Amino acid sequence: MASTYPILPEKLLLISLKMYFTPDRTLTYLRELLNPSNDIVHPANRDKLLLALIPDFLTIWPCAQILKEYESNLTTGSPQSTSTPPFLLGAQDCFWEPQGAYTGEVSPASIRALGCTIVELGHAERRSIFNESDDQTARKAAATCAQHMVPLVCIGEVTSPGPIASQAVGQAVTECAVLVQAVLAAIPDDAPVIFAYEPVWAIGQPKPAGVDHVAAVVQGIRAVIGVRSGAVRVLYGGSAGPGLWGVGGLGRAVDGMFAHEIGGVREVVREVEETLVVA
Numbered sequence: 001m002a003s004t005y006p007i008l009p010e011k012l013l014l015i016s017l018k019m020y021f022t023p024d025r026t027l028t029y030l031r032e033l034l035n036p037s038n039d040i041v042h043p044a045n046r047d048k049l050l051l052a053l054i055p056d057f058l059t060i061w062p063c064a065q066i067l068k069e070y071e072s073n074l075t076t077g078s079p080q081s082t083s084t085p086p087f088l089l090g091a092q093d094c095f096w097e098p099q100g101a102y103t104g105e106v107s108p109a110s111i112r113a114l115g116c117t118i119v120e121l122g123h124a125e126r127r128s129i130f131n132e133s134d135d136q137t138a139r140k141a142a143a144t145c146a147q148h149m150v151p152l153v154c155i156g157e158v159t160s161p162g163p164i165a166s167q168a169v170g171q172a173v174t175e176c177a178v179l180v181q182a183v184l185a186a187i188p189d190d191a192p193v194i195f196a197y198e199p200v201w202a203i204g205q206p207k208p209a210g211v212d213h214v215a216a217v218v219q220g221i222r223a224v225i226g227v228r229s230g231a232v233r234v235l236y237g238g239s240a241g242p243g244l245w246g247v248g249g250l251g252r253a254v255d256g257m258f259a260h261e262i263g264g265v266r267e268v269v270r271e272v273e274e275t276l277v278v279a
């Protein structure tokens with residue numbers, strides 16, 4: 001049977017709004033991202049680079065409506081040959097069952113029905129504040145794939161790097177491998193999956209992790225993932241922003257990263273576009 005999973009582009013830029021914004025501000029932010037005069041989203045590049053917004057649960061539905069309108073204006077203006085959407089929508093978590101007596105939880109089936117294709121799982125904040133375990137994250141990843149969405153699994157070492165770089169890399173890969181293996185064992189081999197490498201010590205800091213550290217850890221993570229039939233993307237998150245991607249930066253090591261404010265997102269899009277190989 002043909003796979004009905006979403007097709008992942010070469011590069012992905014993700015914007016998680018965590019719990020930062022009011023609903024109004026989230027919708028204004030999305031409109032700004034999509035506004036052609038802000039020159040951020042380039043639908044013609046969609047097979048190579050996609051942006052995804054990951055708002056809170058309450059604003060998924062109105063965001064989906066805005067995206068629907070944006071997309072319909074695009075297709076009436078100039079027909080696209082591709083079925084890839086020009087912009088993706090994600091959720092920040094989901095429950096591991098699709099339905100039932102689970103007060104306060106959010107069903108992956110509902111998330112899918114509202115138009116999301118990505119579900120972020122196992123974020124460091126969920127692990128540290130809500131004690132979310134590897135096993136729970138893996139079950140959520142399986143539930144996400146069962147709804148034909150893509151799990152965006154956050155991995156990253158808690159231990160900040162010591163003075164010996166190679167030891168720091170080995171420690172980080174060992175810490176990340178536990179969740180990588182748990183998730184890969186839980187999801188079908190042909191399901192696409194995204195791993196967001198987010199060293200816990202680099203989240204919400206003035207500076208991101210060093211490029212050499214990230215590149216070496218991501219290489220180790222890719223080795224742990226090994227060969228599978230489903231697509232895999234490994235992204236970076238943790239105080240990421242403009243200036244991190246281009247020459248000598250993360251573009252050589254990862255398949256995308258997180259970004260934040262409108263101006264910063266525009267700059268990061270430019271940096272990634274400059275490194276795309278145009279067909």
Ligand SMILES: O=C(CO)COP(=O)(O)O
Pocket residue numbers: 016123198202203204205237238239240258
């Ligand atoms: O947690 C992150 C993405 O999931 C990154 O957050 P910061 O960019 O604030 O470090």
